[in-house]
Amino acid sequence: MAKLVLVNAGKNYEYGVHEPLNLLVLAAYAKSKGHEVIIADQIAGEDIFEKIKKFNPDFIGITGTTAVISDAYEIADWSRKNNYKVVMGGVHVTIMPEEALEHSDYVIKGEGEDALARILEGKAKPGIIIGKCIKNLDELPKIDREMINIEYYQKGKDRTPGTHLHFVPPNTKLNSILATRGCPYNCIFCHNSWRGLPVRINSAKHIIEEMKELEGKYGTEAVFFMDDDFLFSKQRMREFCKLYKENNLKIIWGCQTRVNSVDRELLKEIKEAGCRQIIFGLESGNQRILSMLKNNKTTVEQNKEAIRLVKEAGILACGSFMIGNPTETEAEIEDTKRFIIENKLDGVGVSITTPFPGTKLWDMCKERGMIPDKIDWKKFNLSQLTFALNDIPKERMEEINKEFMNIVLENNPGMSPKNLLKVAIKHPHKAIKRVIENPRAIFSLIKRIFKK
Numbered sequence: 001m002a003k004l005v006l007v008n009a010g011k012n013y014e015y016g017v018h019e020p021l022n023l024l025v026l027a028a029y030a031k032s033k034g035h036e037v038i039i040a041d042q043i044a045g046e047d048i049f050e051k052i053k054k055f056n057p058d059f060i061g062i063t064g065t066t067a068v069i070s071d072a073y074e075i076a077d078w079s080r081k082n083n084y085k086v087v088m089g090g091v092h093v094t095i096m097p098e099e100a101l102e103h104s105d106y107v108i109k110g111e112g113e114d115a116l117a118r119i120l121e122g123k124a125k126p127g128i129i130i131g132k133c134i135k136n137l138d139e140l141p142k143i144d145r146e147m148i149n150i151e152y153y154q155k156g157k158d159r160t161p162g163t164h165l166h167f168v169p170p171n172t173k174l175n176s177i178l179a180t181r182g183c184p185y186n187c188i189f190c191h192n193s194w195r196g197l198p199v200r201i202n203s204a205k206h207i208i209e210e211m212k213e214l215e216g217k218y219g220t221e222a223v224f225f226m227d228d229d230f231l232f233s234k235q236r237m238r239e240f241c242k243l244y245k246e247n248n249l250k251i252i253w254g255c256q257t258r259v260n261s262v263d264r265e266l267l268k269e270i271k272e273a274g275c276r277q278i279i280f281g282l283e284s285g286n287q288r289i290l291s292m293l294k295n296n297k298t299t300v301e302q303n304k305e306a307i308r309l310v311k312e313a314g315i316l317a318c319g320s321f322m323i324g325n326p327t328e329t330e331a332e333i334e335d336t337k338r339f340i341i342e343n344k345l346d347g348v349g350v351s352i353t354t355p356f357p358g359t360k361l362w363d364m365c366k367e368r369g370m371i372p373d374k375i376d377w378k379k380f381n382l383s384q385l386t387f388a389l390n391d392i393p394k395e396r397m398e399e400i401n402k403e404f405m406n407i408v409l410e411n412n413p414g415m416s417p418k419n420l421l422k423v424a425i426k427h428p429h430k431a432i433k434r435v436i437e438n439p440r441a442i443f444s445l446i447k448r449i450f451k452k
């Protein structure tokens with residue numbers, strides 16, 4: 001039996017909206033094999049170094065997406081200096097295993113459950129290990145949310161009102177569930193740890209059991225499904241809606257999906273089964289750009305129709321968009337601005353297009369010689385320009401980004417002046433910095449007050 005600490009790396013509280021489901025599932029798996037496991041959560045503000053020293057583990061497992069990988073490496077370096085064995089996994093190290101191996105003893109590419117168990121049992125040699133893909137998600141051991149500070153995560157929405165979770169009223173206990181691994185589509189900007197792996201889903205029965213446990217044990221009132229496309233299996237959704245009603249569940253929920261996964265009938269059914277918000281990756285109001293990003297799979301017209309249907313069903317229709325795409329012109333970005341304003345979405349998220357390693361977008365940028373030798377991974381947070389992907393000068397792109405930030409400010413229900421004031425009181429330095437960077441935000445706020 002080995003002792004393991006799993007670390008949720010990251011110093012930005014804004015990343016603590018959803019519980020770390022990846023570490024919870026890895027912990028459950030390792031525990032089911034008889035190992036002693038705890039989670040040290042830097043994102044939730046824990047003193048992870050103190051917690052690690054006190055537990056004195058045999059292994060430290062660290063997860064990291066690209067945006068927080070510098071924090072993850074810092075923890076890995078500290079751990080090795082203190083003679084702990086380090087295992088790293090997650091989406092970033094899956095793509096950059098050699099880079100991660102400079103900071104750790106073991107690096108897992110892909111799914112971590114089985115590989116981690118082999119390491120803990122002393123059956124794997126240090127180095128890069130390819131994770132085995134879990135075939136049946138329902139067979140994974142049940143996660144135990146008591147391993148983390150559940151109250152901290154249940155208040156995730158109140159702590160960060162600027163999030164996409166518009167369906168969650170203030171002071172509502174929120175949790176997240178992940179019920180799919182993999183995605184059947186191939187958007188050029190996306191990479192997740194299941195890239196190239198088959199799509200697998202939890203059964204409707206399994207999801208309902210998890211919701212029942214959340215409602216009964218933790219008083220959960222709202223759930224966000226983290227699946228890339230929660231609605232894509234119509235059969236599962238039908239079964240889900242039936243069981244939701246049979247079990248008399250009260251939890252309201254939101255999810256992400258594709259515009260081609262919704263139709264009037266399904267929307268009616270899921271509304272009756274607690275669905276209150278749908279987020280689509282709408283990406284662009286310009287067809288040329290949308291076709292490039294989504295491999296010709298969706299159209300601007302389809303996007304408009306999907307928004308209309310969702311609103312008609314009485315569900316909040318939200319969308320995320322990308323600006324600063326390869327070869328994109330200012331006129332094409334204007335199309336996105338117009339789309340956002342004309343389609344009256346209930347929530348809008350805008351990101352600066354960022355080429356994450358492992359994506360087709362990254363390869364395109366590499367081919368064009370755009371990727372610098374020295375990369376600052378901290379910039380990979382989708383709100384900062386990593387490097388220019390088109391002919392729009394950097395300064396102008398930053399201006400355009402601010403204009404979009406103001407559009408988001410005017411169109412996001414979560415960004416009410418009251419909510420923003422609350423955050424400003426809690427994080428005054430951040431608020432002052434944001435206003436100095438973008439003084440016009442004040443006008444957008446005033447506009448917002450009068451719009452109400």
Ligand code: B12
Pocket residue numbers: 009010014015016017018019020021022023025026060061062063064065066067068087088089090091092108110111112113116178189190191192193194226227228356357380381382383
């Ligand atoms: C939930 C989620 C969030 C949540 C919580 C993040 C979190 N750390 O869990 C929030 C909203 C905070 C978030 C924020 C961001 N996210 Co996010 N998010 C996701 C999402 C939808 C699900 C992640 C998840 O729970 N997966 C479930 C678990 C089971 O999978 P997993 O994490 O890959 O873990 C498996 C393996 O990788 C491995 N593993 C992972 N860690 C470890 C550790 C050890 C020790 C071992 C052995 C194995 C191992 O084993 C696990 C089980 O098999 C994914 C999309 C997706 N479908 O994956 C995007 C995704 C991870 N996010 C992404 C991005 C870009 C971001 C942000 C930068 C966005 C932003 N503007 O802020 C930030 C980054 C901050 C951060 N700390 O993550 C990208 C990451 C791209 C990249 N190269 O890093 C993804 C892949 C979306 C995408 N398709 O582009 N995100």
